[in-house]
Amino acid sequence: xxxxxxKSEPGVxxxxxxxxxxxKTTHWDxxxxxxxxxxxxxxxxxxxxxxxYHSSCDEPGVVGIVEIVKEGxxxxxxxxxxxxxxxxxxDPANPRWYMVDxxxxxxxxxxxxxxxxxxxxxxxLKGLALLKRGxxxxxxxxxxxxxxxxxxxxx
DNA sequence: GCCAACGTTGGC
DNA sequence: GCCAACGTTGGC
Numbered sequence: 001x002x003x004x005x006x007k008s009e010p011g012v013x014x015x016x017x018x019x020x021x022x023x024k025t026t027h028w029d030x031x032x033x034x035x036x037x038x039x040x041x042x043x044x045x046x047x048x049x050x051x052x053y054h055s056s057c058d059e060p061g062v063v064g065i066v067e068i069v070k071e072g073x074x075x076x077x078x079x080x081x082x083x084x085x086x087x088x089x090x091d092p093a094n095p096r097w098y099m100v101d102x103x104x105x106x107x108x109x110x111x112x113x114x115x116x117x118x119x120x121x122x123x124x125l126k127g128l129a130l131l132k133r134g135x136x137x138x139x140x141x142x143x144x145x146x147x148x149x150x151x152x153x154x155x
Numbered sequence: 156g157c158c159a160a161c162g163t164t165g166g167c
Numbered sequence: 168g169c170c171a172a173c174g175t176t177g178g179c
Contacts, residue, residue, distance in 0.1 A: 032175095114178080133160080134159075136161060138176085
């Protein structure tokens with residue numbers, strides 16, 4: 001089993017939106033980066049857990065935990081001309097973009113802010129992809145040790 | 156709003 | 168294959 005971190009802008013879709021979704025489940029559509037696509041298409045497995053991370057907001061940070069409940073499948077929003085994430089180059093016969101389904105497992109009582117994570121970036125969280133310089137990937141892997149440390153911060 | 160960092164595109 | 172130009176991300 002693997003661990004991940006998935007970014008979302010709360011102004012677009014935050015953890016409270018997920019909590020209100022049917023069965024607390026949603027498809028993680030709109031990812032238009034090949035590396036992140038590859039993680040969803042090739043590496044994420046049912047039962048994997050991911051941190052839900054709020055980005056581009058007042059207080060960026062990890063706000064909860066989701067479970068991967070459906071493995072990679074074509075992102076249909078790429079085929080919809082009227083969708084913000086439409087991509088004319090994604091052919092339904094040979095889809096370019098993929099998504100997974102995630103279900104909310106837990107919302108932290110308090111967010112683990114990026115500032116808090118940074119306090120540990122040279123020690124317990126050394127090497128965490130999220131904290132790497134210039135990192136912009138919306139989906140990144142998290143080691144088991146880092147996972148445990150961050151979950152403990154939320155207690 | 157600024158800007159550093161990065162990914163993608165396209166000309167050559 | 169190189170690399171400049173461009174667009175996007177995302178923290179501040």
